[in-house]
Amino acid sequence: MAAITRLVRHSSSIFYLGSRCLSSAVASEANSHATPFNFHLKPHLQRKDPKDRNVQWVFLGCPGVGKGTYASRLCNLLGIPHIATGNLVREELASSGPLAAQLSEIVNKGQLVSDEIIISLLSKRLAAGEAKGESGFILDGFPRTIKQAEILEGVTEIDLVVNLKLREDVLLEKCLGRRICSQCGGNFNLASINIKGEDGNPGINMPPLLPPAHCMSKLITRSDDTETVVKERLRIYNEMSQPVEEFYRSREKLLEFDLPGGIPESWPKLLQALNLDEYENKQSAAA
Numbered sequence: 001m002a003a004i005t006r007l008v009r010h011s012s013s014i015f016y017l018g019s020r021c022l023s024s025a026v027a028s029e030a031n032s033h034a035t036p037f038n039f040h041l042k043p044h045l046q047r048k049d050p051k052d053r054n055v056q057w058v059f060l061g062c063p064g065v066g067k068g069t070y071a072s073r074l075c076n077l078l079g080i081p082h083i084a085t086g087n088l089v090r091e092e093l094a095s096s097g098p099l100a101a102q103l104s105e106i107v108n109k110g111q112l113v114s115d116e117i118i119i120s121l122l123s124k125r126l127a128a129g130e131a132k133g134e135s136g137f138i139l140d141g142f143p144r145t146i147k148q149a150e151i152l153e154g155v156t157e158i159d160l161v162v163n164l165k166l167r168e169d170v171l172l173e174k175c176l177g178r179r180i181c182s183q184c185g186g187n188f189n190l191a192s193i194n195i196k197g198e199d200g201n202p203g204i205n206m207p208p209l210l211p212p213a214h215c216m217s218k219l220i221t222r223s224d225d226t227e228t229v230v231k232e233r234l235r236i237y238n239e240m241s242q243p244v245e246e247f248y249r250s251r252e253k254l255l256e257f258d259l260p261g262g263i264p265e266s267w268p269k270l271l272q273a274l275n276l277d278e279y280e281n282k283q284s285a286a287a
């Protein structure tokens with residue numbers, strides 16, 4: 001309800017909305033609750049009852065931290081979509097959607113896709129999801145700036161922002177260890193990280209992700225995975241993301257999560273931090 005109400009409020013200004021998905025979303029909402037739309041409710045009055053509250057989360061994290069991997073695992077566990085804005089742009093480009101022509105012009109000229117276009121794609125995606133009865137989402141790669149975070153706040157309510165962090169030296173080593181198989185396109189990582197704990201800090205152990213023998217001789221390194229480029233990428237990311245983190249910290253929505261290592265160590269701890277460890281046990285017992 002909250003998301004749709006605010007979508008409607010914005011539809012006349014900067015947001016394009018697919019009329020079909022919006023009207024069906026509105027119709028299904030209206031039918032199920034039989035309440036008239038009120039365009040002027042304050043956001044906090046629109047909060048859902050906690051028991052049937054959606055998961056409406058954002059994942060933040062610098063390039064190479066594994067944000068997409070954790071977000072997509074959680075989405076599988078919770079049965080909700082993993083929405084990456086990069087994919088929304090690619091899907092729109094591949095479709096004959098209303099923005100496809102405009103987008104391909106922007107992309108061909110090498111320009112950045114504007115916040116307005118990203119938000120309109122996202123609004124359309126969220127409205128379609130709500131119409132289909134999706135019970136939430138995890139956003140990956142958005143918002144990147146305060147301006148985007150502010151616009152997003154007008155479109156839907158985010159209840160939690162998970163900020164995935166990894167020690168910078170480990171991150172650098174991991175990024176430099178990335179390899180792609182030039183034949184099958186497989187992604188691997190040769191970095192073997194084994195840092196002993198000291199001064200009360202826990203150690204970090206991340207085994208390499210080695211390719212099968214037949215890929216070994218065909219591995220290539222991405223041209224932008226050099227130490228200089230990776231460090232610069234991290235610096236730019238930190239500079240851009242700090243205000244966004246602060247934005248959500250001040251709203252008490254930011255969960256900082258230091259990855260303790262690779263997926264085997266990190267996944268159970270992440271579930272604990274999200275109060276989902278029991279949920280996963282139930283799911284695996286039922287399976």
Ligand SMILES: [Zn+2]
Pocket residue numbers: 181182183184185186214215218
């Ligand atoms: Zn291969």
